Amino acid sequence: MTxxxxxxxxxxxxxxxxxxAASLGRLLKARxxxxxxxxxxxxxxxxxxxxxxxxxxxxxxxxDGAETDLDLGHYERFIDEDLNKYSNLTTGxxxxxxxxxxxxxxxxxxTVQVIPHITNEIKEFVYRVGKKTGADVVxxxxxxxIGDIESQPFIEAVRQISLEIGRENSLFIHVTLxxxxxxxxxxxxxxxxxxxxxxxxxxxxxxxxxxxxDRPLEAxxxxxxxxxxxVKPDCVIENITLPNLYEAPLMLEESHFSEVxxxxxxxxxxxxxxxxxKEMVSRINSARTHCVEIGLVGKYVGLHDAYLxxxxxxxxxxxxxxxxINIHWIDSEEITSHTVDSMLSDLDGILVPGGFGSRGxxxxxxxxxxxREHRVPYFGLCLGMQIAVIEFARNVAGIRDANSGxxxxxxxxxxxxxxxxxxxxxxxxxTLRLGAYPCVIQPGxxxxxxxxxxxxxxxxxxxxEFNNEYRERLSSCGLSxxxxxxDDTLVETVELTDHDFFVGVQYHPEFKSRPNKPHPLFLGFxxxxxxx
Numbered sequence: 001m002t003x004x005x006x007x008x009x010x011x012x013x014x015x016x017x018x019x020x021a022a023s024l025g026r027l028l029k030a031r032x033x034x035x036x037x038x039x040x041x042x043x044x045x046x047x048x049x050x051x052x053x054x055x056x057x058x059x060x061x062x063x064d065g066a067e068t069d070l071d072l073g074h075y076e077r078f079i080d081e082d083l084n085k086y087s088n089l090t091t092g093x094x095x096x097x098x099x100x101x102x103x104x105x106x107x108x109x110x111t112v113q114v115i116p117h118i119t120n121e122i123k124e125f126v127y128r129v130g131k132k133t134g135a136d137v138v139x140x141x142x143x144x145x146i147g148d149i150e151s152q153p154f155i156e157a158v159r160q161i162s163l164e165i166g167r168e169n170s171l172f173i174h175v176t177l178x179x180x181x182x183x184x185x186x187x188x189x190x191x192x193x194x195x196x197x198x199x200x201x202x203x204x205x206x207x208x209x210x211x212x213x214d215r216p217l218e219a220x221x222x223x224x225x226x227x228x229x230x231v232k233p234d235c236v237i238e239n240i241t242l243p244n245l246y247e248a249p250l251m252l253e254e255s256h257f258s259e260v261x262x263x264x265x266x267x268x269x270x271x272x273x274x275x276x277x278k279e280m281v282s283r284i285n286s287a288r289t290h291c292v293e294i295g296l297v298g299k300y301v302g303l304h305d306a307y308l309x310x311x312x313x314x315x316x317x318x319x320x321x322x323x324x325i326n327i328h329w330i331d332s333e334e335i336t337s338h339t340v341d342s343m344l345s346d347l348d349g350i351l352v353p354g355g356f357g358s359r360g361x362x363x364x365x366x367x368x369x370x371x372r373e374h375r376v377p378y379f380g381l382c383l384g385m386q387i388a389v390i391e392f393a394r395n396v397a398g399i400r401d402a403n404s405g406x407x408x409x410x411x412x413x414x415x416x417x418x419x420x421x422x423x424x425x426x427x428x429x430x431t432l433r434l435g436a437y438p439c440v441i442q443p444g445x446x447x448x449x450x451x452x453x454x455x456x457x458x459x460x461x462x463x464x465e466f467n468n469e470y471r472e473r474l475s476s477c478g479l480s481x482x483x484x485x486x487d488d489t490l491v492e493t494v495e496l497t498d499h500d501f502f503v504g505v506q507y508h509p510e511f512k513s514r515p516n517k518p519h520p521l522f523l524g525f526x527x528x529x530x531x532x
Contacts, residue, residue: 002130003265004170006158007141008206010195011177015212016248018071020175020239021141022078023249027258028137029079030272036135037075038087039068040122041143042150046092049432057305061461061511062087065435071141073309077514078249086129091150094121114153122157123164137265146174146198159203168266174199174206175239178213178221187217189224196229207264208235210252216240234260246515247281250274280319280516288324292529295347297367299360301329310353310381313513317526320518325526335363344370349377349501349529352384354461354508358407365391377501377528379521382462385504386416389466389474389494397477399470406464415474417467433460437485437507439492445482446495446503450524456483458492458507465506466491501528 005024009017018039025035041048048056049067060073068088076083098121102112110117130138142158144151162170176192192209199206209231211217217238226233237255242248252258253272262269294314300306311327318325328347335343344350350371352364364384368391371378380388386404393402393415404416436457441447448454466481471491475481483493483505496502501524513519 001165001169002135003137003267004126004130004158004161004165005137005139005173005261005265006162006170007139007173007175008146008155008199008204009142009144009175010146010199011191013145015175015177016239017141017143017175018074019078019245019248020173020210020252021071021139022074023252024173024258024261025075025079025139026249026277027253027272027274028139028261029081030274030277031258031262031267031269032273033136033267033269034134035079035081035137035139036087036129036133037072037079037081037083037139037141038089038126038129039071039075039141039143040126040154041069041088041090042148042154043090043143044092044095044150045090046096047088047090053300053306054303057303058308058310059461060309061434061459061508063436063459067434067461069143070305070308073312073511075139076511077312078246080514080517084132086125086132089122089125091153094118094125094153097121115156118153119157119160122154123161126158126161136267146195146202152202155199155202155204162204171208171261171264172199172204172206173208173210173261175210175212178211178217180213180215187213187221189221189228192225193228205230207231208237208257208260210237210239212239212241214241235264244281244284246277246284249277250281276516283322284319284515286322288318288322290323290530291326292318292323292348292526293326293328293346294349294351294526294529295328295330295344295367297330297332297335297350297352297364299332299355299357301331304329307353309508309510309513310351312515313510313519313522314351314526316513316515316518317522319515320523321526321530323526323530330367332360332363332367335366337366340366340370344376347376348532349379349525351379351525352381352387353510354382354384356383356406361387361407365394369395372496372499372502375499377499377525377532378503379501379525380504381510382460382506382508385494385506386464386466388502388504389415389479392477392479392494393470393474396479397474399473404464413470415467415470416464418464432463435459437492439483439507440486441493442480442482442484445480445497446499446501446524447482447493447521450503450520452520458505458509459511460507462506466494500531501525 007021047067057070066085222236364387393399403411405414482495
């Protein structure tokens with residue numbers, strides 16, 4: 001029978017529940033178990049797709065096109081399993097489904113209530129991921145902090161699941177903060193005790209308590225929490241802040257994390273095979289004499305989580321090439337014709353990531369022009385590809401007013417425009433080109449050199465496309481349309497093949513990069529930056 005593990009958080013948000021859940025997934029997979037992961041988010045948005053990155057960080061996209069919480073990126077990078085639309089559930093999606101069922105009469109005249117209708121919808125979703133994946137273990141992270149009003153239906157639903165499948169098939173892990181008071185020079189366990197008490201008041205007794213801290217805990221803290229929170233002494237696990245997040249599984253396993261979990265769930269499995277992971281962490285931590293300076297030119301640089309997967313993919317390529325990646329977070333609004341040289345001249349590579357809206361666009365175009373004219377390696381992701389096309393059209397092909405229909409609807413030369421058959425009169429949420437699409441790579445290109453293949457599949461999240469009316473004109477001026485959809489109707493990638501690396505892709509390769517399997521385009525980009 002599938003085992004279910006539920007991860008909750010207490011005291012404060014942002015404790016690293018996602019990293020804890022992802023680390024456990026990696027450890028259980030290393031023991032030979034098939035693992036699936038999912039996130040339950042209490043916010044009322046149907047998905048994070050319409051939320052500002054400043055509100056929620058990046059939107060992570062799965063192979064099947066679900067727009068999800070960024071924690072799913074951690075799950076995929078650690079566990080190295082593709083997740084799907086059953087891996088992220090929000091309050092908005094729950095109520096959407098329940099209200100649609102009510103309108104269709106599926107509740108046969110019943111009064112629709114939080115219990116049982118809302119909780120049943122949540123339970124169905126949790127069970128479904130186990131059935132769809134055939135996983136031995138499903139790890140479910142519940143967003144927010146214990147005590148939040150909006151998370152109560154989720155807590156009640158997983159309490160019911162535990163009763164339905166039996167205590168032997170379910171496990172609760174509670175991640176809490178143990179603050180350190182500098183005045184008295186001691187850690188305090190009281191916040192954890194209160195958080196666990198709140199959880200117990202909702203009918204859940206955690207089996208394991210993971211203690212987030214910035215410095216090592218005294219033995220007395222473990223004893224006190226085990227005693228007052230009614231858990232076994234070895235079920236209190238230290239989770240200390242690390243400079244390298246990929247060390248987290250190894251650090252947690254030093255406290256026998258997955259061993260205790262398997263014991264509590266009655267799983268008879270071998271010791272974890274962590275040789276590959278340990279070798280990767282050793283490479284990351286080994287002395288790197290060379291530092292590569294990469295400029296990430298975006299509009300949401302004030303919150304680094306807005307570009308979390310991009311930053312991680314850059315670091316993955318750095319691990320492979322044994323170099324340190326120093327990311328310069330450059331606000332594109334601050335780039336002008338007067339500042340562009342001083343802001344970009346010390347960079348070994350320039351990356352323009354995805355985004356929406358017209359703010360900061362001209363600064364990105366200046367950055368793309370600087371990279372092209374100074375032959376600095378350039379990598380454009382989604383919007384970054386469109387920026388490269390606009391810049392090339394203006395300054396090489398002589399189309400001075402070239403722009404995107406997204407930024408200037410009245411523009412005569414929209415080299416980037418709506419996808420065929422679309423218009424701006426559609427809803428914003430869930431209507432982008434989302435998920436995995438195939439692409440055919442042209443021979444003799446940088447794309448072919450990086451991938452070593454002529455046929456690929458990558459994840460998309462966008463609405464506007466390269467305008468096919470400008471294919472011939474831009475190609476004749478030297479822009480290589482190096483990747484096309486199989487039916488030849490969509491331009492997926494562009495490049496300047498005579499540069500070491502000047503590539504724009506309409507998709508998001510960062511979503512498929514793994515710490516032990518860096519994405520080939522990021523490898524090519526960093527390799528060119530090292531040469532620079």
